[in-house]
Amino acid sequence: CSSKYVLSPMHPMWQGPLAVPGGDRQSPIDIVVRKSIFDGELKPLVTSYDPHTCQQIWNNGYSFLVEYDDTTDKSTLKGGPLKDKFRLCQFHFHWGETNAWGSEHTLDRKLFPAELHLVHWNSDKYSLFEEAVMEDNGLAVIGVFLKVGKRHEGLQKLVDALPAIRHKDSVVEFNRFDPACLLPTNTDNYWTYHGSLTTPPLTESVTWIIMRQHIEVSHDQLAVFRSLLFTSAEEEVQRSMVNNFRVQQPLRGRTVRSSFI
Numbered sequence: 724c725s726s727k728y729v730l731s732p733m734h735p736m737w738q739g740p741l742a743v744p745g746g747d748r749q750s751p752i753d754i755v756v757r758k759s760i761f762d763g764e765l766k767p768l769v770t771s772y773d774p775h776t777c778q779q780i781w782n783n784g785y786s787f788l789v790e791y792d793d794t795t796d797k798s799t800l801k802g803g804p805l806k807d808k809f810r811l812c813q814f815h816f817h818w819g820e821t822n823a824w825g826s827e828h829t830l831d832r833k834l835f836p837a838e839l840h841l842v843h844w845n846s847d848k849y850s851l852f853e854e855a856v857m858e859d860n861g862l863a864v865i866g867v868f869l870k871v872g873k874r875h876e877g878l879q880k881l882v883d884a885l886p887a888i889r890h891k892d893s894v895v896e897f898n899r900f901d902p903a904c905l906l907p908t909n910t911d912n913y914w915t916y917h918g919s920l921t922t923p924p925l926t927e928s929v930t931w932i933i934m935r936q937h938i939e940v941s942h943d944q945l946a947v948f949r950s951l952l953f954t955s956a957e958e959e960v961q962r963s964m965v966n967n968f969r970v971q972q973p974l975r976g977r978t979v980r981s982s983f984i
């Protein structure tokens with residue numbers, strides 16, 4: 724999907740007000756677990772991803788993205804809080820320079836070393852990602868917290884491809900990767916709220932679905948994330964791609980619902 728618009732952290736946009744002026748549904752947020760409201764209407768998530776729609780992995784100067792062919796309804800998400808069917812467009816991560824921080828969302832202020840985002844757009848209502856990005860119910864992003872522990876076998880194929888995209892704007896072909904292997908075993912327990920993209924254009928078009936269960940990756944696997952660079956090969960000063968997360972934004976009276984008691 725065409726997520727080439729994501730701006731690097733050095734882009735003037737980041738120097739300006741980090742909240743969209745008048746934005747009252749910005750992301751990420753701190754999820755205060757005891758203030759989340761159980762909603763019995765929330766259904767289990769239904770993901771159906773076709774590994775053959777995986778196309779490429781690239782360094783966009785802010786994170787690395789694994790992009791999927793979203794010209795058909797082959798890799799989709801439905802159920803959960805969603806009324807429509809959403810098409811997988813890409814997934815990416817946010818991480819810190821140490822294991823002490825790196826996630827965008829927090830649970831009762833607890834930071835995780837990294838966070839996975841699986842980005843989908845509403846293909847029942849829109850025909851292109853770019854259209855959906857501007858609309859209230861246009862996007863659905865699944866967030867999964869990462870913890871440091873045992874090696875994640877499914878992630879290793881992705882980690883092995885990272886040295887080839889060390890610099891900004893480098894791309895390599897990447898096929899047959901099933902993103903379902905990055906989901907926790909239990910996807911029935913999640914929080915959901917209405918928010919925004921966490922990078923420019925920060926549009927308030929995202930239904931966030933944050934998994935209660937984290938996944939584990941090894942310290943060494945995370946270290947390879949940190950070996951990526953924000954900078955392109957031409958630039959004199961190389962800067963490590965770390966701390967590519969946005970700080971938590973005000974809740975502004977929003978309700979966070981939970982699918983579990």
Ligand SMILES: NS(=O)(=O)c1ccc(Cc2ccc([N+](=O)[O-])cc2)cc1
Pocket residue numbers: 725726727728729840842852853856864919920921922923924
């Ligand atoms: N971190 S996140 O909120 O999951 C996120 C997900 C997707 C993107 C990529 C993106 C790509 C393109 C556009 N656009 O066309 O306006 C907007 C966003 C940016 C950020």
Ligand SMILES: [Zn+2]
Pocket residue numbers: 815816817840921
């Ligand atoms: Zn993200």
